[in-house]
Amino acid sequence: MIKLKITCREATGIVLKAEDRSMPLAERLSLRLHQRICGNCRRFARQVELMRQASARWRHYSED
Amino acid sequence: MTAQTASADYCSQIEVLRPVLLKYARLQLRNPAWAEDAVSETVLAALEKPQAFAGNSQLKTWLIGILKHKLVDQIRRNSREMSTTASSDDGEDLDDLLFSADGHWREMQHDWGNPEDALRQLDFMKVLEACVEKLPGQQGRLFMMREWLELESEEICKELAITPTNLWVMLHRARLRLRECLQLGWFGAPAAGGAT
Secondary structure (H helix, E strand, O other), rough: OOOOOOOHHHHHHHHHHHOOOOOOOOHHHHHHHHHHHHHHHHHHHHHHHHHHHHHHHHHHHOOO | OOOOOOOOOHHHHHHHHHHHHHHHHHHHHHHHHHHHHHHHHHHHHHHHHHHHHOOOOOOHHHHHHHHHHHHHHHHHHHHHHHOOOOOOOOOOOHHHHHHHOOEEEEOOOOOOHHHHHHHHHHHHHHHHHHHHHHHHHHHHHHHHHHHHHOOOOHHHHHHHOOOOHHHHHHHHHHHHHHHHHHHOOHHHHHOOOOOO
């Protein structure tokens, strides 16, 4: 079931969870709804995205 | 020289790279003795089989590749000790500091801007490395296994005999910590932007 209202703490948990396992559709939808109204959580998700790219770049840098 | 013997030049090139290998071994294993062992095994393997180095990649790339295998060996060998010494340094949960009781952010979150701006810079890589180094022992190990050794969650759980839930909790904490450290060390002090 889709939870219509999640807290920022829950939204953060979902974003981080998605780094290590697949995100169920219901959670993805709850997150998207939440992010539509929450700038902090949008920014947090972008920070996590940047960290992922940074890790990839770092791996590359460590071998080069 | 025969194909079996390492030339002096090849040996000295490997020696030059030893500190770099040791740096990553330490970041991964969080134990100086284990790290030394992994690096020695790597160097030995490279010296024993100079003909295996094809020369079409960089020597460093090739050595790091060997090191990664040796690190996994070390993790296997010492997994029990890693898990038993894990709990003491990883207790604190950043969530409680970041969120109020009703689950809202306590402070405004910052826009980190265009990733390319940061990622292009060598200094950013150094800050990132320093932040990874600051992660508590087991969090650091697990983060490195996931992001640097690129192991799947299932593999990590199997090697360290931990549950997936345990792994995810630790990675969650590690990523929050890393984010905090990058915010402080690179993207500006937490209060710099202020809540607007």
